Amino acid sequence: MIYRHNLDPAILRFGNVEIRWYGLIYILGFVLSYLFLRHCQQKKILKISDDDLLDLFFYCFFGLTIGARLFYALFYNFSYYWTFPHKIFFVWEGGFSFHGALVGVILGGFLFCRQRKKDFFSLADLMVIPVSGVLGIGRIGNFINGELWGRATNGDWGVIFPQAFDEVARHPSQLYEFLKNEIIFVILLSIFLKSKKRKKGFLFALFLILYGSFRFLVEFVREPEIYLGPLTMGQALCIPMILGGFFVLGFRKSKR
Secondary structure, eight states: OEEEOOOOSEEEEETTEEEEHHHHHHHHHHHHHHHHHHHHHHTTSSOOOHHHHHHHHHHHHHHHHHHHHHHIIIIISHHHHHHSGGGGGOGGGOOOOHHHHHHHHHHHHHHHHHHHTOOHHHHHHHHHHHHHHHHHHHHHHHHHHTOSOBOBOOSSOEEEOGGGSSOOEEOOHHHHHHHHHHHHHHHHHHHHHHOSSOOTTHHHHHHHHHHHHHHHHHTTTBOOSOEETTEEHHHHHHHHHHHHHHHHHHHHHHTO
């Protein structure tokens, strides 16, 4: 079935001001993540005060924003931002990298744990559960916006994105990414609920390995922005992510 994308990215409009589905989805994602960690706090799974929990989200939010923006500038549009470096701060113009956001959140969480003397891997194991689900919901926002579409397809399944200006049916790679993220979410949540004797850092490492591997595969049907040799930039950035996951597994085993 070929579908012509005609979804309106805005929920409401007030003059020149828009309230978009994409923004609402990410706000919902932060709320759900907070509620999950709050639940873990109340069940004594996460030993942290109310103030520290809010501070954690403050650290992660700024780490996410800064990391996502810097990675996009460095790896996806370096020449433009080298010419106009002040444009890096124009976040309302768009341009964010997931891998940069991940690095920013990890660093933000690590700094928080160092300052508050918390165990980083215990916290990371909990955070990756809601984060994996939220990332999937975010891809629905990308689909509604009609952005980050897939490569052209000759099959019976595809979407024509008007923003592509070519009237070609394409893979709805945003929906594929939604599916992969929710699969990761179910896997992590199932292990969290059923396995009580797992090593610290296992869920964090598993998230890195699964997300990096699945994203590497989805890149084959996603319209590439930049190639780095035979790989897309997304695939190239997934490799250190996967290796990082295996490194964490080995590191935690050596610290047994």
